[in-house]
Amino acid sequence: MHWGMVIDLRRCVGCHACTVACQIENNLPLGETWNKVLTVGPEGDFPLLVSHFFPRPCMHCEDAPCVDGCPTGASQKRPDGIIIVDGERCIGCKFCMLVCPYGVRQFEADKGIVQKCHLCYERLEQGEMPRCVETCQLKARHVGDLDDPGSEVAALLKQANARPLYPHLGTKPSVYYIFP
Amino acid sequence: MEDKQAIWGRLAAGYFFCAALGAMVFAVIAFLDIISSPLDGKASGTGSFLGLAVAGLGGLLLLAELGNKKRFLLVFSRMQSIMTKGALFLACFIVLAAIYTSFWFDIFPWAGANAGRRVIGFLGIIFAVALVMYPGLELGEARGRSFWNGSALVPLWLTAALTSGLAGVILVAAVTGASIAPAIALLDKILLALIVTKVILIAAYIMGMRRAAPEEARRSVATLLSGSLKNIFWWGIVVCGHIIPCFLYFGGSGAGILAIKSLFVLAGEACLRAAFLQAGVRVSLPGEDNEWYQEEEIAVLAARLEQTWQERAAWLNGK
Structure with a gap:
């Protein structure tokens, strides 16, 4: 059993609902975020500008x-x-x-x-999804067993060419991103 | 995007400096004692006590850095961690340095027992060297902060620590009137060699990082040379720590000159630790360059917003 997460950046619209849901779930003060959403870009030359959002939970390396x-x-x-x-x-x-x-x-x-971020392990033990996954209305976040070839996250890893952030650092993150 | 490393601040830099200074002052005095080089007992006693006190001060700074000080003993609970090893080196060094120092003071019945003192001194030197070397390895564990390269930091910080140790001993000798001892003249020459070696090591370190290292290391170098740390680098490390002490070699070897030179070297050492610690910026994540506001700025904005709310509330309540 190896819990992991796949975040589909093509679906994330930067609503920050996951950030707020995480703060509420963990009773965090206003300035503390375990699940920040960063804005990448806009990049390119006007009018061909592109931008996307980048949620950053713990990578559970x-x-x-x-x-x-x-x-x-x-x-x-x-x-x-x-x-x-x-x-x-x-x-x-x-x-x-x-x-x-x-x-x-x-x-x-x-x-x-x-x-x-502790991936809401208490919720996972009760068969529920982490609060950020449950809250995401655009289904950008997926959590599951990376060791199970039949799991949704394993399928996404294969189909969508998901990759971790900065693999060259050798930390072997358990969070994968599908980049736009 | 970090413009400087802000997780470990002045207290940690102070700890690294004090631990290195205390350990190496002790090591130099114990080494001179072991090889029976003439340095009068007053200077040796005062010097080893100074080494102990400064390392102890470093330990207190380390303690102050902890968020939860009451649990500090837990730091010894996981030997696989480099921090645990460092804490153990510090604790063993302080115990050995305290025993060694006691040999120099007549109030203790074992004072003057040369053989015992030298055995304790030898053991203390081993822990002093370990105490000076481990911070380079510790910082080298930060994989996302390429500026801290463990294998390159260790020789640089060892040389820097030895320089500060020699400067500390020369300062003690100058203050206690032992600066005319032949050993001090030799130490003064070794100090000059170490200052020159350190210049070469710092230049090689920075040039290596600038040319071959990842983006964040080049950003660190830019911060040091021309960014927010440029004053501490150029004025603190280069001018105070190296150029002025080198010029003071033309001023003779009087006690006053030796003391002033040592103080400048020590100031440069403190700046080196602080600057290299702050320069270790983390690899930037996608979108982090859009993080315009730093935490301090957010705190100022929040305070201003709160004040405005209070003013509005007071106005609504007719006060």
């Missing part, structure tokens, strides 16, 4: 630098591939933030710990 570097074991990789942070063990050294090449980790100053 197989070879996660944050897990390797954590001095307390607070950053952990679950058997199902999801990277979580044990808030009771985190000392807030921010080394994981420093080594994460995707900049997805957030320091919660009031608690003095680092937190991030």
Whole structure:
């Protein structure tokens, strides 16, 4: 079992509903986002300008630098591939933030710990979808078992030539993008 | 898109500087002690105490950097992590340096036991070198920050640490009146060689990053040479840390000149740590160059919005 996500950038319209849904689900303060949507472009020469949106959750890397570097074991990789942070063990050294090449980790100053997207693993265990996947009205996000060749995400990986972000860094992300 | 690394700030830079300075001051004094080179006991005692105190200060800065200080002992709980190894090196070094320093003060009954002191000094040197080397490897683990190349940072920071250690010992000798010792004259010459070596290493590091490294490393170099860190680089590292100390070699070897030279070298070292730490920007993600507002700017805007709301509320309530 290896949970993964495929994000179809051709479908994302940058409504930020996933960002807000994630904030509500995890009771995050207004300025903290575990699931930011970036705007790429506009690129090209007028009038032939193109633009798309780029959601950035945690990549849940197989070879996660944050897990390797954590001095307390607070950053952990679950058997199902999801990277979580044990808030009771985190000392807030921010080394994981420093080594994460995707900049997805957030320091919660009031608690003095680092937190991030955990792919709503509690919802997944109950058979529900992560809140961002459930909220996305344009079906840009898909979550499933990357090890199961019959899963929707495995099919998308094959059909749509989905690829991870910056594979050359060697982190082996579990989030794949279908680029426009 | 990051214009400078802001996750680890002044406290971390201060820790790297203090740990390197303290460790290498201790290492130089313990080494002179082991080879029985003449440096008077007062300078050795004061120097090893200074090394201990500065490394201890570094440890406190590291502690202050933590978000959750009460749980700091957990940092020793995962030996696979380079941070855990670093914390262990620091703790062992402080213990050994404290024992070593106690040998120099008559209030302890074991003071003057040369053999024991030298054994502890030798062990302390091992941990001092490890303490100086690990930060380069630690920063090298950040795969998205190519400017921090572990294998190139380690020799650079080791040389820089040794330079600051020698400067620290020379400063102590100048203050305690031991600057006429032959060992200090030799250390002063070694310091000049290290300053020149460091210039070469820094230039090679920056030129290598500028030519061969990924986009974010070139961005880091641009930040250092002509961006937001240009003042700390040119004035702090180049002028204070290298050019002025080299010119001061023409001023003789009086205690005052030695002390001023050492202070300039130490200021340059502090700038080197701070600048290289801040210059390690992360690889930019698609669309991050559109992130116009930095967190501080957002905070200012939010405060202004809140103030406007309060003014409107006060106006509506007729106040």
